[in-house]
Amino acid sequence: MPELENPFQETLLSRHRAAPCSxxxxxxxxDLTHRKLIPAIYNIAAAGxxxxxxxxxxxxxxxKTDEGFRAELEEGNRKNSRQGHNDELWExxxxxxxxxxxxxxxxxxxxALGRLLDQFDAERGTPANRLFYLAAAPEAFKPILEMIxxxxxxxxxxxxxxxxxxxxxxxxxxxxxxxxxxxVAATFAEKDTYRIDHYLGKETAQNIMVLRFxxxxxxxxxxxxxxxxxxxxxxxxxxxxGGRGGYYDTAxxxxxxxxxHLLQLVSLVAMEPPTDLSADSVRDEKVKVIRALxxxxxxxxVGKNVIRAQYTAGSVDGVPRxxxxxxxxxxxxxxxxxxxxxxxxxxxxxxxxxxxxIRVGKQLPKKATEISVHFKKPPQVPFATSAMLNNSxxxxxIRIQPDEGIALRxxxxxxGQAMSIQQVKMDFRYSxxxxxxxxEAYERLLLDAMAGDATLFARRDEVENxxxxxxxxxxxxxxxxxxxxxxxxxxxxxxxxxxxDLLRADGREWRLL
Amino acid sequence: MPPxxxxxxxxxxLGLETPIGRIDRALKELWEGDEAKTRASLINLAIYTxxxxxxxxxxxxxxxxAAQHACxxxxxxxLPEAEQLRARAWIQALCRPYQGKQIVCxxxxxxxxxxxxxxxxxxxxxxxxxxDLPLVVWWQADLSKNFEERLYSRIDTLVIxxxxxxxxxxxxxxxxxxxxxxxxGFDVRDLAWTRSHFMRxxxxxxxxxxxxxxxxxxxxxxxxxxxxxQRTTALLLAVWINQRLxxxxxxxxxxxxxxxxxxxxxxxxxGVRGEVRRECDSCFVKVSSTCGENTREDLLxxxxxxxxxxVTELLSRFHGSTLYSSLLPFVHSMLK
Numbered sequence: 001m002p003e004l005e006n007p008f009q010e011t012l013l014s015r016h017r018a019a020p021c022s023x024x025x026x027x028x029x030x031d032l033t034h035r036k037l038i039p040a041i042y043n044i045a046a047a048g049x050x051x052x053x054x055x056x057x058x059x060x061x062x063x064k065t066d067e068g069f070r071a072e073l074e075e076g077n078r079k080n081s082r083q084g085h086n087d088e089l090w091e092x093x094x095x096x097x098x099x100x101x102x103x104x105x106x107x108x109x110x111x112a113l114g115r116l117l118d119q120f121d122a123e124r125g126t127p128a129n130r131l132f133y134l135a136a137a138p139e140a141f142k143p144i145l146e147m148i149x150x151x152x153x154x155x156x157x158x159x160x161x162x163x164x165x166x167x168x169x170x171x172x173x174x175x176x177x178x179x180x181x182x183x184v185a186a187t188f189a190e191k192d193t194y195r196i197d198h199y200l201g202k203e204t205a206q207n208i209m210v211l212r213f214x215x216x217x218x219x220x221x222x223x224x225x226x227x228x229x230x231x232x233x234x235x236x237x238x239x240x241x242g243g244r245g246g247y248y249d250t251a252x253x254x255x256x257x258x259x260x261h262l263l264q265l266v267s268l269v270a271m272e273p274p275t276d277l278s279a280d281s282v283r284d285e286k287v288k289v290i291r292a293l294x295x296x297x298x299x300x301x302v303g304k305n306v307i308r309a310q311y312t313a314g315s316v317d318g319v320p321r322x323x324x325x326x327x328x329x330x331x332x333x334x335x336x337x338x339x340x341x342x343x344x345x346x347x348x349x350x351x352x353x354x355x356x357x358i359r360v361g362k363q364l365p366k367k368a369t370e371i372s373v374h375f376k377k378p379p380q381v382p383f384a385t386s387a388m389l390n391n392s393x394x395x396x397x398i399r400i401q402p403d404e405g406i407a408l409r410x411x412x413x414x415x416g417q418a419m420s421i422q423q424v425k426m427d428f429r430y431s432x433x434x435x436x437x438x439x440e441a442y443e444r445l446l447l448d449a450m451a452g453d454a455t456l457f458a459r460r461d462e463v464e465n466x467x468x469x470x471x472x473x474x475x476x477x478x479x480x481x482x483x484x485x486x487x488x489x490x491x492x493x494x495x496x497x498x499x500x501d502l503l504r505a506d507g508r509e510w511r512l513l
Numbered sequence: 514m515p516p517x518x519x520x521x522x523x524x525x526x527l528g529l530e531t532p533i534g535r536i537d538r539a540l541k542e543l544w545e546g547d548e549a550k551t552r553a554s555l556i557n558l559a560i561y562t563x564x565x566x567x568x569x570x571x572x573x574x575x576x577x578x579a580a581q582h583a584c585x586x587x588x589x590x591x592l593p594e595a596e597q598l599r600a601r602a603w604i605q606a607l608c609r610p611y612q613g614k615q616i617v618c619x620x621x622x623x624x625x626x627x628x629x630x631x632x633x634x635x636x637x638x639x640x641x642x643x644x645d646l647p648l649v650v651w652w653q654a655d656l657s658k659n660f661e662e663r664l665y666s667r668i669d670t671l672v673i674x675x676x677x678x679x680x681x682x683x684x685x686x687x688x689x690x691x692x693x694x695x696x697x698g699f700d701v702r703d704l705a706w707t708r709s710h711f712m713r714x715x716x717x718x719x720x721x722x723x724x725x726x727x728x729x730x731x732x733x734x735x736x737x738x739x740x741x742x743q744r745t746t747a748l749l750l751a752v753w754i755n756q757r758l759x760x761x762x763x764x765x766x767x768x769x770x771x772x773x774x775x776x777x778x779x780x781x782x783x784g785v786r787g788e789v790r791r792e793c794d795s796c797f798v799k800v801s802s803t804c805g806e807n808t809r810e811d812l813l814x815x816x817x818x819x820x821x822x823x824v825t826e827l828l829s830r831f832h833g834s835t836l837y838s839s840l841l842p843f844v845h846s847m848l849k
Contacts, residue, residue, distance in 0.1 A: 006726055007757040008717035020722060048714055048814045052721045088797060092812035125807050126722050432553040432617040433583050 018051045018450030021129035022117055026104065026144050027136030028058025028069070032167065034076030037135065038097075040442035043082050045093045047439075049447060053124045058099045059113060069099035082440050104136065105143045110151035117153070130162045131449060138169055142183050149187040163192040165449050168260055169251065170195050170458070173474065174467035181460050194449045195458040199261040199369075201441025203430060204404040206456070208268040208371075209282075211398070211406065218396075219273075221375065223350045228376045228393060230356045231511055232265055235364040237316050239338070239491070245329035252336040254308075257360045259470045263290060264458070265400070266356055269371060270346050279454035283462060290465040294345040295472055302476035303484035305344075307499045308337035311363040314491030321363055321491035335478070335486060338362040341499035342473075343506075357503060359510065363491035369400040372511050392423070395511070404438070405429040519625065523569050527588070527623040528605025536641060539604050540620055550608065550616045553583030556649050556828070557642045561589045561634070563654040570820075571653075572623065577821035579607040579619035582828045585643035586621040591634055591659060595627035600637070631659040639667065651824065653677070656687035666696035672827065674704035674820075676745045676774075685845045692838065704820065705746040706837050707827045708774050711798060711815045712750060712789055716778065718811055719787035719802040728804050731782035734763040738777035741768050745844070746775060752843045753836075754780070774818050791815050 023041070025033055044050045058069055074094065078085045100116060102109020121127045132148060134141055145164070148154050156162045164184065171177025184193050199205055212218055221227070234257055240248060248256065267286035274281040296302050310324040325332050339361030346356065375394040395409040407427045414420040430438065448456055477483050487496040494510065503509050524530070531539040544552055558578065560571045568590050575586045586607065601624070608618040622641050626633055642648060651672035652660060665671065671691075678684040691697045720726055735754055739747040744766060751764040762780070769776060771793075778789045786803040800811040816826055 006717055006720050007729065007759075008713065008720055008754075046814060048711075048718075052718045052811055053809060086796075088795075089812065089814075092797075124722065124809075125724050125804075429551075429553075432551055433555050434581075 018049070018447060019129055020051045020053045020124065020126075021131055021450055022055040022057060022120055023131045023133060023446075023450075024057045024059055024100075024113065024117075025133045025135055026059045027134070027140070028099070029060040029062050029064070029072075030135055032135045033058065034073060035080050036440070036442045037133065037446070038073045039077050039080040039082065040440055040446050042077050042085075042090070042093055043440065043443050044447055046083050046086070046089060051450065053128065054096050055120050055128075056097045057113070057116065058097070059102060059109075060099075061101065061103055063101055064099045066098050070094045070097050073097060082443075104140045105147065107147055107150050110147045110153060114151050114153050127156075127158045127160050129156060129160045129450075131165065132163070133165045133167075135167050138172075141166065141180060145183050145187045154187045161192060161452070162188070163194060163449060163452075164188045165194040165196055165446075167196055169255065170260070170463050171467060172251070172255060174464060174471045177463055177467045181464065185460075190460055191454070193460070194445075194454055195460075195463060196445055196449075197260050197264055197456075197458050198441040198445065199400070200264055200456040200458075201443075201445040202400055202404070203438040204398060204400045204406075205265065205268060206444075207406075208265075208398060212269075213273050222373075224352050224354045226375055227354055228374045229354055229506075229508060230269060231372045231374065232262055232269075232356065232358045232370070233372075233511070233513060234262060234360040234369045235366060235494075235513065236362045237364060237367045239311070239321055239324070239363045240327035240330055243329055245327045248338070249330045249334050249336045252308075253338055253340040253360045253362070254470060254473060258340060258342065258358065259466050260458070260463075262358050262360060263293075263466045263469070264462075265371060266290075266293075266344065266346075266358070267462075269373070270348075270351055270356070272350070277455065279457075280459075282455050283459045287459065287462045287465060289346060289348070290462055290469065292346050292348045292351075293469050294347050295469065296342075296476070297472050299476040299480035299482050299484055302473050305342060305502075306473055306476075306484065307339075307341040307487060307496060307502055308477065308484065309339040309361070309487035309489050309496040309499070310334070310336075311338060311361075311491040312488050314363070314493065316363060316365065316492040323491070324362075337477075337486065339364075339489065339495050339499075341495065341502055343502055355506065357508075357510070359495060359499060361489075361495055364494060365492055366513065367402065368513050370511075370513060371398040371400065372396070373398075374508075374511075392421070397511075403429060403431070405431075519565055519568070524601075524603070524625070526569065527572060527603035528621065530601065530603050533600055533602045533624075533637070536602055536604060536622060540622075543604060543606055543620075550606070550618050552606075552620065553617050554585050554619060554643050554646060555582060556584045556647050557587065558582070558584040558828075559587035559589060559638055559648065559650045561591065561650060561652050561654060561659075563591050563593065565590060565592065567653060568623075568625075572621075574821045574824065575621055576607050578824050578828070579621070580609045581825045583617065584619050585641075585646065586619055587638060587641060588621060588623040589626065589634065589637065590624065591626045591629060591654070593629060593658065598628040599625075600627070600629065600633070601625045631661050631664065634659045635664050638664070649828070656684050656691065660687070660691070662691075662694060662696055665691050665694075665699060668699045670700045670702055672702045672704065672824065675749075676705040676708070676743050678745070681745055682845065682848050685841060685848070689841060689845070701837060702827050703749070703837060704823045704827070705743070706749050706840075707823050708743070708746050708816075708818065709750040709753075710826070711813070712775050712778050713753065715789040715798050715800045715813050715815075716754070716780070716787060718800050718813060719780075719789065722809075724804050724807070725785070725787070725802050728782070728785035729758060731785045732758065732760070732762055732780050733782040734765065734780075736765045736767065736777070736779040736781070737775070738767040738769060740772055740774045740776070741770055743774040744768070745848070748844050748847055749840060750775070750778070752840045752847065756840065756843070773815075 100113050171180050267289040270289045271285040274285045296305050312323040324338050341359040344356040373396040377393050397407040399405050405428050407425050409425050411421050412424050414422045487498045489496040603623045605621050606618040608616045647669040649670040650668050735751050737747040747766050780787045784805050788801050789798050791798045797812050798815045802809050
């Protein structure tokens with residue numbers, strides 16, 4: 001039977017609508033499923049965007065019934081749903097949730113999953129698409145993918161698709177990422193592989209392209225002729241609460257944040273305009289930026305451009321905090337960095353000589369992720385005597401979280417007889433201007449994966465090129481005879497003095513958030 | 514008929530009465546001295562009515578809409594039949610808390626224009642817009658008299674509710690004339706059309722799967738149950754269905770005295786049936802589709818019917834659509 005377009009559909013939406021599908025979540029009893037995935041799917045349902053005859057199948061090792069699984073998820077949804085919890089909707093929605101118990105390495109479990117999916121197809125009266133979501137621990141990815149393939153679930157039937165969504169971390173270095181990519185590629189085509197980076201699902205991250213390419217006042221100035229430097233800050237005011245020290249101490253800020261989220265933001269800020277908005281056009285331009293990052297090779301170069309640090313005991317918001325090495329589940333002799341600051345250069349025509357300064361850290365004074373674009377100073381001839389011009393560049397700030405918005409710092413004449421100049425800020429806040437709350441990143445990304453739009457997902461070459469860049473720094477830190485120093489900063493401060501020196505050496509300073 | 518008298522205690526709810534020539538200054542004073550307030554504005558939203566009984570309802574509506582869509586709100590009550598020529602204005606801030614403490618506010622300017630003409634309305638509207646922002650006008654009166662070319666040529670989006678029109682044929686005629694005028698480049702948003710959005714979405718869900726899609730050609734009739742006074746809403750929906758199917762299914766409209774504006778939609782044919790049903794007061798609709806032996810059911814969200822919710826919803830989907838315009842000639846001919 002040939003596929004027909006639904007004539008009632010085409011006029012209603014300005015985006016692709018997801019086709020009927022079943023989503024299988026591996027690691028379904030984990031925190032991510034309860035806190036993020038199910039509330040995201042529930043909110044998609046509340047907005048009426050879920051495809052009809054939708055199914056979610058939780059796949060995990062523990063024994064559970066469908067009812068027991070639904071009851072656990074209901075509790076999580078009450079706590080975490082963005083739009084609250086409606087009993088009537090949950091009653092209807094939860095009927096699409098099922099549980100399937102199996103070991104990740106047990107082929108029979110996957111064959112049984114296949115029979116369950118076939119049974120749902122039979123109930124629908126038509127085969128459905130299948131989305132496999134890997135929310136399990138990273139070491140389980142390989143056996144899960146191999147078993148999916150062995151059970152023949154990786155191929156859609158009767159023209160339907162089968163896709164996989166991989167949660168981060170996608171590898172822990174280039175070699176493991178390539179190994180994982182090889183396993184994924186042996187199971188799913190690249191076009192059916194969705195590597196999730198929830199930063200890309202945030203409204204302000206998506207707005208970077210609109211801001212740059214839809215506003216004629218910015219794009220002509222978006223280059224080394226007018227931009228002095230760019231800063232990206234990702235500050236957390238928490239440490240290793242909730243037992244996350246165990247994982248974090250094996251990763252560190254560079255691998256956990258810079259390799260994925262922050263390099264994705266760098267690529268959005270620095271990319272050339274794509275020829276169209278298709279997933280590959282956008283990702284082609286983003287990967288060019290990652291490839292053009294000037295490699296930081298050798299301990300000396302890394303030492304000059306990258307500052308790593310651990311926090312010592314201090315206080316955040318007046319609350320005492322222990323040092324990193326005293327945190328729960330952290331090795332007391334740990335050599336892992338909860339803070340890193342980098343100076344990156346992008347060797348392209350557009351960005352020649354423009355440094356990108358990145359910093360990310362735990363136990364900083366506040367939680368904030370921001371990009372600030374610092375424009376060059378004007379010639380200043382008419383105002384040469386004004387003291388205010390010492391720190392006078394125009395700055396465009398893109399706040400990713402919280403309080404999403406855009407601010408532009410400009411200079412104005414202060415009222416009065418004298419020519420005094422004052423910095424003022426024009427501030428746009430999403431929540432003030434658009435009363436409607438933005439969807440959670442996972443809502444957008446899940447819906448995109450179901451609808452086949454991979455624009456906001458990382459492609460294989462993006463991931464591998466990012467690891468290639470990061471690996472050189474890790475090598476200098478951990479395999480060199482003269483590794484750069486691990487610096488320290490008191491919890492609750494804005495990082496180590498050496499990170500300030502990194503910018504001071506260039507005649508600049510970190511923006512005060 | 515003389516206009517209903519205006520009640521002073523009602524007028525007090527419009528805010529601070531201000532001489533029209535002093536509005537800008539009064540607004541400035543409104544913002545001075547309170548650092549905690551943030552003024553926000555994305556659009557100019559004007560409501561024009563000639564019904565004094567509607568004034569307080571519109572005032573409340575703007576408060577609701579501004580909570581979702583920061584705007585410069587203009588509420589205009591024109592009473593052209595009034596004997597005495599008089600113009601009064603009030604200003605107020607429509608505020609909502611943000612992050613627990615800071616207050617985000619829109620501005621509202623309300624006018625009562627007695628005995629004025631089209632030129633007076635235009636002057637008032639154009640003199641009090643927030644510059645560089647789009648102008649959205651909800652025209653609640655008849656599209657005649659004051660609705661003239663020099664006004665609509667400046668409107669970006671015209672909001673109407675065709676279900677309220679006492680003489681829809683004449684009003685659609687006037688609308689088509691304005692839309693086809695050389696300067697009539699505005700978008701039209703009809704609340705009667707927005708009101709059916711949830712039904713259209715639900716209907717799309719009915720026929721989402723391939724089996725149901727293949728049976729669309731077997732459909733023969735449309736049955737729509739609607740509230741009394743919502744006939745145009747139901748007709749717009751019926752015309753849209755026939756247009757999407759490229760068919761001429763027979764249309765049956767059933768009118769009810771109470772309940773939501775649109776209460777039920779059934780599409781039927783040989784061995785195929787799609788139904789969308791909304792229970793009174795429910796924020797969901799039940800959707801069922803039957804093809805042969807198979808029946809499938811879903812629960813989907815339904816929009817709230819109130820004018821405030823509809824306008825809020827309409828402003829959320831702020832993009833041009835030629836679809837509504839393409840329906841007008843057909844609806845017009847069915848109304849005759």
